[in-house]
Amino acid sequence: MANTLQTTCCIVGGGPAGVMLGYLLSRKGVHVTVLEKHKDFFRDFRGDTVHPSTLELMHELGILEEFLHVRHQQLRSISGVVGGFRFKVADFSRVPTHCKFVALMPQWDFLNFVTENARRFQGFDLRMQHEATDLLRNSGRITGIMAQTPDGLMEIMADLVVACDGRQSRIRKAAGLPLAEFGAPIDVLWFRIGRHKDDPEQLFGNINYGRALVLINRGDYFQAGLIIRKDSFEDIKRVGLEAFRDTIAQIAPYLRDRVHELQDWEEIKLLSVKLNRLERWHQPGLLCIGDAAHAMSPAGGVGINLAIQDAVATANLLADGLRERRVTDELLQSVQRRREFPTRMIQAAQANAHKVFAQLFRNTGPVKAPWQLKAAVRIPGITHVIGRAVGIGVRPEHIRDARRSPAYRNERVAKIALGVGIAVGFVIAYRKLWGAR
Numbered sequence: 001m002a003n004t005l006q007t008t009c010c011i012v013g014g015g016p017a018g019v020m021l022g023y024l025l026s027r028k029g030v031h032v033t034v035l036e037k038h039k040d041f042f043r044d045f046r047g048d049t050v051h052p053s054t055l056e057l058m059h060e061l062g063i064l065e066e067f068l069h070v071r072h073q074q075l076r077s078i079s080g081v082v083g084g085f086r087f088k089v090a091d092f093s094r095v096p097t098h099c100k101f102v103a104l105m106p107q108w109d110f111l112n113f114v115t116e117n118a119r120r121f122q123g124f125d126l127r128m129q130h131e132a133t134d135l136l137r138n139s140g141r142i143t144g145i146m147a148q149t150p151d152g153l154m155e156i157m158a159d160l161v162v163a164c165d166g167r168q169s170r171i172r173k174a175a176g177l178p179l180a181e182f183g184a185p186i187d188v189l190w191f192r193i194g195r196h197k198d199d200p201e202q203l204f205g206n207i208n209y210g211r212a213l214v215l216i217n218r219g220d221y222f223q224a225g226l227i228i229r230k231d232s233f234e235d236i237k238r239v240g241l242e243a244f245r246d247t248i249a250q251i252a253p254y255l256r257d258r259v260h261e262l263q264d265w266e267e268i269k270l271l272s273v274k275l276n277r278l279e280r281w282h283q284p285g286l287l288c289i290g291d292a293a294h295a296m297s298p299a300g301g302v303g304i305n306l307a308i309q310d311a312v313a314t315a316n317l318l319a320d321g322l323r324e325r326r327v328t329d330e331l332l333q334s335v336q337r338r339r340e341f342p343t344r345m346i347q348a349a350q351a352n353a354h355k356v357f358a359q360l361f362r363n364t365g366p367v368k369a370p371w372q373l374k375a376a377v378r379i380p381g382i383t384h385v386i387g388r389a390v391g392i393g394v395r396p397e398h399i400r401d402a403r404r405s406p407a408y409r410n411e412r413v414a415k416i417a418l419g420v421g422i423a424v425g426f427v428i429a430y431r432k433l434w435g436a437r
């Protein structure tokens with residue numbers, strides 16, 4: 001006989017979407033139960049970018065200062081090297097947010113920070129080692145989930161189940177929601193390699209010899225990602241580790257003295273890149289968000305940000321309905337309406353980036369930077385435009401009530417007063433000059 005638990009909102013998955021939604025709903029007085037199948041957040045690399053728009057949400061929530069005390073690196077621009085030609089890709093110095101950088105922080109530190117803050121709210125209940133295995137239904141409506149826990153099976157009854165269980169979502173499958181797959185011609189191999197003090201600072205993409213190597217500065221090591229042709233990992237393994245090390249050294253010669261650190265294929269993890277999207281993100285009693293609703297490619301490093309933006313929109317649109325125990329299909333549909341457009345835009349950009357990478361694989365010799373690239377990087381302001389697109393994204397979300405909080409209001413009043421002061425100053429100066437003539 002399974003144990004039973006009653007909650008208002010059952011969130012399946014303690015990734016960026018799940019913990020953020022748990023935080024925001026419990027902050028609004030909704031009782032939430034967040035289930036995470038692992039015992040902690042310490043897992044393989046899954047991206048560790050916290051974008052300016054997410055940092056702005058922290059500001060709106062009043063926890064930015066505390067967040068910035070957690071160890072992180074600040075990425076103020078992104079650079080690339082194509083066949084020896086170095087250039088800046090994106091510059092975050094003019095994004096219209098308080099933090100003009102991407103914070104690079106291991107995802108487990110980010111998730112621990114959000115959950116620690118969420119525990120301040122009475123309605124927040126995080127259950128680790130709880131794996132959702134199936135959905136519970138009554139008269140065509142989803143009424144909860146079945147979970148495997150350290151104490152055996154548990155039935156969790158809820159007014160709403162939110163699937164935040166990532167790209168392999170079990171809940172999405174159990175619901176039978178139709179998924180459109182867009183395919184991706186690339187996979188990524190992730191591994192760590194030592195970093196020396198005199199290595200290039202914020203170098204991001206290295207393109208040469210038909211490969212692209214992404215290097216993320218993590219202090220004393222690089223988190224490295226080698227972009228390869230789809231399903232070619234087994235071929236690469238067959239050729240051997242020595243050849244793999246040579247490939248790395250060929251693309252980034254300054255790594256030659258430490259490629260020997262890679263001793264075993266176990267240290268090299270494959271990310272099978274996927275790009276897909278649910279046609280319908282909801283059913284009565286169920287909503288899917290984050291990667292469960294739309295698996296993102298790592299191109300541009302925006303999946304975490306998008307998952308968090310989904311969580312913010314969901315909390316903004318559903319918190320009142322959940323508190324009043326009145327979550328209608330129309331409300332669930334409003335979340336999809338709000339978030340589908342930015343998802344489509346970003347996935348279209350990622351599909352284009354995939355095409356560029358696919359072309360790259362055709363030339364396995366040394367690459368020469370094309371003149372079009374050299375001309376494009378000279379367009380005035382282009383790096384700021386890209387910085388804004390990457391850092392803020394499409395249709396950024398805001399914490400609805402925080403924008404009306406006293407701190408936020410005071411800040412806006414101060415800005416308006418400053419603007420009015422400057423305008424009045426101009427008028428007075430103009431009149432004085434005019435009067436003097």
Ligand SMILES: Cc1cc2nc3c(=O)[nH]c(=O)nc-3n(C[C@H](O)[C@H](O)[C@H](O)COP(=O)(O)OP(=O)(O)OC[C@H]3O[C@@H](n4cnc5c(N)ncnc54)[C@H](O)[C@@H]3O)c2cc1C
Pocket residue numbers: 012013014015016017018035036037038045046047048049130131132133164165166167169170171190271289290291292296297298300301302303304305307
């Ligand atoms: C190798 C790799 C590198 C990436 N790099 C970047 C990057 O640099 N920047 C970026 O923005 N994005 C990156 N991404 C994408 C990013 O990780 C995702 O887009 C983002 O994490 C989606 O967040 P999510 O909360 O929707 O899902 P996830 O982060 O996938 O979280 C899902 C959670 O649900 C849990 N779970 C799954 N099934 C169950 C179940 N049945 N019951 C209970 N819990 C369950 C999982 O353990 C997990 O904690 C990368 C992804 C990978 C795999």
